[in-house]
Amino acid sequence: MPDLLLELFSEEIPARMQAKAADDLKKMITDALVERGVVYEGASAYATPRRLALTVHGLPARQPDTREERKGPRVSAPEGAIQGFLKSAGLASLDQARIESDPKKGEFYVAVVEKPGRVLPALIAEIVPEVIRTFPWPKSMRWGSGSLRWVRPLHSIICTFGPETEDPEVVPFEIEGVSVGDVTRGHRFLAPGAIRVKRFDDYVAKLEAAKVVLDPARRRDIILADARNLAFAQGLELVEDDTVLHEAAGLVEWPVVLMGSFDESFLAVPDEAIQATIRANQKCFVVRDPKTGRLANRFILIANIEARDGGAAIVGGNERVIRARLSDAKFFWETDQKPLPGYEDQGKPLDQRLAKIIASNVVFHAKLGTQGERIERIAKLAEAIAPVVGADPVKAARAAQLAKADLASEMVGEFPELQGLMGRYYATAQGEDPAIAAAVEDHWRPKGVNDAVPSDPVAVAVALADKLDTLIGFWSIDEKPTGTKDPFALRRAALGVIRIILDNGLRLPLLATIARASFASTDRVAGNLLDFFADRLKVQLRDQGARHDLVDAVFSLGGQDDLLMVVRRVEALGRFLGTDDGKALLAGTKRAANILRIEEKKDGAGAYAGGADTGLLTEAEEKALYAALQSAKQSAAAAVAAEDYERAMTALAQLRQPVDAFFDKILVNAEDARLRLNRLKLLEEIRTATRSVADFSRIEG
Template sequence: MPDLLFELFSEEIPARMQAKAAEDLRRMVTDKLVAEGLVYEGAKAFATPRRLTLTVHGIPARQSDLKEERRGPRVGGPDAAVQGFLKATGLTSLDQAKIQTDPKKGDFYIALIEKPGRPTLDVLAEMLPVIIRTFPWPKSMRWGERSARSGALTWVRPLHSIIATFGIETEEPDVVKFSIDGIEAGQTTRGHRFMAPSSIPVRRFEDYVAKLLDAKVVLDPERRKDVILADAKTLAQAQGFELVEDQVLLDEVSGLVEWPVALMGSFDKEFLSIPGEVIRATIRNNQKCFVVSDPKTGKLTNKFILTANIEASDGGKTIIGGNERVIRARLSDAKFFYETDLKTKLEARLPKFEQIVFHEKLGTQGERIKRIERLAAEIAPLVGADVEKTKRAAHLAKADLLTEVVGEFPELQGLMGKYYALAQGEDAAVAAASEEHYKPQGPADRVPTDPVSVAVALADKIDTLVGFWAIDEKPTGSKDPYALRRAALGVIRLIVENTLRISLVPIFSAHLSKLVAWLIMERNFSYELEQRWFSGLDIDPKMTHAKELLAKYMLEQPFAVPAIEKDTRNLLSFFADRLKVQLRDQGARHDLVDAVFSLGGQDDLLMVVRRVEALGRFLETDDGKNLLAGTKRASNILSIEEKKDKRAFDGAPDPSLYRLDEEKALAKAIDQVKSEAGAAVAKEDFAAAMSAMAKLRPAVDAFFDKVKVNDDEPKVRENRLKLLNEIRAATRAVADFSKIEG
């Protein structure tokens, strides 16, 4: 079947837009083909700095003929409905329609519509211009004399030419005939801007790729990445060095060149006195170059590798020289910033934070630092951290945000704080916390293990979560502007991966109470405000945030406990949802997290995880599966009978009402399991608790096999339902089995 070759050739497309643009082009064309009834075999899109290219193979040569029955109005219906039906279906009279009988609704007119399929070439000529005009560039522009016209084409950069050919491999393809804003679709492209600028006629995709390669254009961005990485590694190894790999930079550089050529430059050794991360950020951000390290020391050398877009006649000397001059100037600036920063102590920068707003409802950065410092000191004993070191670390952790280097390279926040703290003689644990308290920032990021760093990291994230919960700025749907989900996942990983035993509810509740007290009493709230508000008088607009909090948290007594407890419960529920995500990513079942959290009071995340793991292993066994089935059966029966009788069947069963041996055996097994499972849970031995639970399975199976629950005698029926409730209660020693799927 025929193939489509589609190229949009323009001035340089920003590298950051290329990958998405290629995917958008593939999606838009293939979706439209399918909508037109043209099912294709495969499609692939490519991007270089000057072109978007799409190949779609295995497209039918024409659409299939369409036959459709369209139902019209009832026979004898209103004339307006009949005329609308005729117009919509293209019929000239009702004689051309047939009548279909509906046994319930009567006779209806039915139109038989036959629509012959069109040649695919015609369909393409109609759809491709629309796709070009509606292409979703983040930013686009008009250009040239045509730009002033209404409806003139907008594109990311000036569009120069279009290739659109369609045909089978063994024949000369047809050009898809269309014109857009004076640009005629054809079958001519151009090669490298400098090394092969002449026009190149092409026929189909294989021909196109080969001719572009001869014209110094590597079409596939993945192949360009491979070339850049391999050549850069080879160049570094030739001089006994190692390339410092950078995937993000590699992605960007591959979008800047069509014909990658790796070259090595150097800079003055004096700049190696700057931290390596500053050198790397300077060279990476300003010149898009890779840095090189010495494998013997692991430190950076005074070399860098750039990727040129041309095979220069002088071997690249001019290109290297130009980059060296720029890098020398940039490193000189970075060195100045770094040395200037070292002249000011970190704590001397803190007063400036009092003038920087963290959030209009949560105060300044300075006020937030004080909250984190207090909370970190409270958490420190819980994680085995030295309290004084933790307070000092929390006090200094944000200070580097006001340094010159972090102002120039925000991605170095925290890391520079560590360097500056070490330079001014701070304890190593205090310095490390400046960098590590931001971690983990994602699933691939490492988790701090030093107790001081852990305490400050937990305090930073918990303060963020509690603060935004207090002002009702919670994530909604996919929106999470303050990255609260990431903060919660960070807390979870800090606790679980460091095997910390921490009860979160007391921490949330205490910090929320203190935060609300501060927000109301310190942030413009006074007795006068309270009286004016309760009297219905106007309040200074600056005090409205305090008014909102007062309405939420203060009833007749200060800091209403119900509101604090409600927010604490909601925040713990939010953590349960995040824990589900975390465990699901690790292969665990989300319903098991629900089953554990449903027990109530489960705010020790490490124990929750261990319960979930033990429960998961238990449910993979035959005993676990069968006990789950029996427990669910008991719960279902209880739910039905409780709804029918409008009562709960709680309370202990009466042994004198047992009529069958299976009832007695089940009651005995329940007593044994309660004792053994309860003791195991108390020792936090959840595997042993599951083993105890397994002993319940034979008695449950036998009970349901031999015993009629809804006995004719009311007292026996009630007693047996209470016995079923005992099954449910016994299993709740480890989890709420009713929440488990299956």
């Protein structure tokens, strides 16, 4: 079957845009083919700094024929309607239509429109220009006198189509004077000549011979392997960095790995600051000395050329830039540890930075006050949370006071990604307790789904206080996330609180903690905020394979603000519902709830409270259910009070057989009104018994 090869050759495409551009090209072309009824076996897209390439294989030679019946007007319709029908259906006369009858609408015309499929090259010649003109680049440019826009000037297009057994044909089309053919070019410097290609395999092989590695994944593999080997040859270890790896692979077509060095005096700067400097300015890797665990005064860069001098000039240029940037970093590092002019009487250097933040009245949010006021709130809340999580309240308050101080440092001003980390270094340098210094760094965590959560009690207290203050504050001013919009990252803050609580096994009553926050409106927002935590917890548990309806079933009991116990209850409930007893009891409970819901419309809500009258239990199945309910309720309540949810489920499992027998033998809506009411009260007791664990009516299935 024929294959399509497409290449769009241009000036350099920014590395950050390449992966999405390749995906977009593949989707737009294949979607357009499918819309025209064309199926294919597979498609792959690739990107280098100067080209987007796509191969679609297993295509048919032509589009399938189509046959469509088009209903027309009534036979008695006006002439204008009939002529319009003939024109739209492509018919020369009514002789080409047939007449059908409908009992209600009478006789009407029907046209059978048959369209022969077009050959694939004609379709491709229609699709590709349309895709190019509508391509969704984040930024594009127009050049020359034409109207065509592309990320950078588009030089040429390869578009070939044909089977493996024959030479493919060039699909001809016009687009703003850009040449379309079967010719591309190799590496800009190493092999800039024209290359004539046929199909995809031929294209890849000839590019490789012309010093172009088409597949970005393979370029990454080459870079990583060569960088590891080069570091190993020097007795060092590569510090792997996905950000640098992907960026470098997007900057070169023929990766060449080289090593440079910098003055050892710069190693006085923290390793993370050195790595951030080298990564941000030169997109280079750093290396580690395995003997010390510290960075070595070497770096690895990725060139796009095999230089005649072995790369000496390239390395030298990078070394000059890195030397200047590390000089800046060293200056910032040393400056941050000196007394801050005008704040010398405010204590240690980090305290002086804190004093500067407070004095500058930097606004955190127009409705939530300044950063200084926020720091004070976090410190008070951390102090209150500390005993609950096993932390020293004094240390927690001190760590919270210093946690944001490094935001006023020179180093964090230059490298915002180092916030917290530099605070730990500065706190350690000024002699703070190790737990306080660690909390200054860790209170930002978790920064993402793969980031570790803080585990030291002081860090836990500060991290929770920081995130809860943010959530409570924005809820109090009604600035909640809406749809996909979450400008203040409140969903991430809530998930952070959940992960810290669950990963550390903490018993933190959220409602009581919210009440301690420094906002007068916390009583109003507490319920809504707890619902938000329930939604985020559902997301968290769903990712772990748990059912969201079980979370609803537990939260609907009300007052369930101990997330650790909620999760344990959900887990026990999930295991119970996986058993035959659990499934049967769920079905019986739902049946009882449905009957109660219907009958309450007649008798009113609360009509069945108070428990069944034993004197009106006339049948053996009623008596057995009543006895089982009293035993199960007592046992389940005691187990829940002891937070033994497995035992609570075991107690409820005793209800399976008597509930089944009751529904099998007993008519609930008896003619005797007293018996009917008493039996409905018995059903209410089933609902009450199960609600000691969860609201079974919220459970699906």
